[in-house]
Amino acid sequence: GRPNVGKSSIINALTNSERVIVTPIPGTTRDAIDVPFEVETEGVRSKYILIDTAGMRKARRVEDSVEFYSVQRAEESIVRSDITVLVLDAEMGITEQDKKIADVIVQNRRACIIVVNKWDLFDEKVRADREEEIERRNRKQRTEGQEKTMTTLIEFGGWVQKKLFFLDYAPVIFTSAKSGFHLDRLLEAVRYVAAQLQQKIPTAILNRTIRDAVERRQPVSAAGHRLKFFYATQVRQAPPTFLLFVNRDELFSDQYKKSLTVEMRKAFGYEGCPIVIVPKARPKTVESVRKLKPSNKNLVGRMDAHRAARHERYSRKPKKKSREN
Incomplete structure (x- = not known):
């Protein structure tokens, strides 16, 4: 003071x-x-x-x-x-x-x-x-x-x-x-x-509260993007810090963070405590390993030879067993 x-x-x-x-x-x-x-x-x-x-x-x-x-x-x-x-x-x-x-x-x-x-x-x-x-x-x-x-x-x-x-x-x-x-x-x-x-919010209750808050009020977006909420977890108790996984973290303005903290205070109290919200964008797509093309030509040749060997092995006709008199 x-x-x-x-x-x-x-x-x-x-x-x-x-x-x-x-x-x-x-x-x-x-x-x-x-x-x-x-x-x-x-x-x-x-x-x-x-x-x-x-x-x-x-x-x-x-x-x-x-x-x-x-x-x-x-x-x-x-x-x-x-x-x-x-x-x-x-x-x-x-x-x-x-x-x-x-x-x-x-x-x-x-x-x-x-x-x-x-x-x-x-x-x-x-x-x-x-x-x-x-x-x-x-x-x-x-x-x-x-x-x-x-x-x-x-x-x-x-x-x-x-x-x-x-x-x-x-x-x-x-x-x-x-x-x-x-x-x-x-x-x-x-x-x-x-x-x-000292509060530790259960993850299930935390996710339900934030999901309901996001569904009730979407952030303002000039490009017309819609916020999609995936998952949230509490990463710290003092101050209460929450990590939110979303599709677009740029949609989280200070005003929208304030709106979410108001909803969280209604649900969990936190009187006298600042609430810290950290949005994190989740990657849109993860490229499959099978789609990756190897750059080493020798490796490609070995893979082709392996496939050809397997094809030849499984395409052979089985020999007929001779009957004993």
Whole structure:
């Protein structure tokens, strides 16, 4: 996340300790810090490594070489993480830099959870707006022409996913590191996304799902070609990667891949996980070995002689046996 959005505060709140330094000054964290963390849920103990990263500013605002390498190590932390938690500032909203950081996560195909921190600053205002909306509905007051006021976390979450549309597979959690609001839900989201990453889809069910999706919607082709699906298999779990054997891989545009991932999410979930589809064209025809003409003349001569010998052997008339007196 950007500087001063509360990344270090969330880690301290989760671990119930002052593991990392927290100050109101942006850019306090200068390096990626690994924090081992264990939590027990329903008798099951889970182990995690939380990586506290430096705030990622715009490239033109990086002041010195220390901050440059801090940002670089933060990007390296995204690459080596299993799940990336993108922290946003509820007070600042979604900025252009937030979108650029989200794009780094998408480019590296990392599982992701979006956390809107500092929600305690808006909690009272949202409650007041909700009560006002309830009173307006009770009075049956019309609000035509007025912009609808968001009063629930579901509506705010939909707004966040609309702004970060290229990261719409990531669940949105509203938290407050100061009050501890919804930090338990953040841990639940981490466990859930981790379980989604470990899915292994049975090949038969996978093929049936993709075949139905292709039959329902064919890709757009300027030449009028029709996509023919042959076979699919899962080749990787994190990120979920699927190899599709088809007749024409050039028909797979980004838009059509997006359409297939939507159908796969409906069938298999994969919330918080990027789905990677790799189309592979199968050869149209395979030339028969019998049709291949040998280039060696000597070999042709030996083959002709062999055929002639066989013909002579099988064309001989059998000798008549003499009868004994």
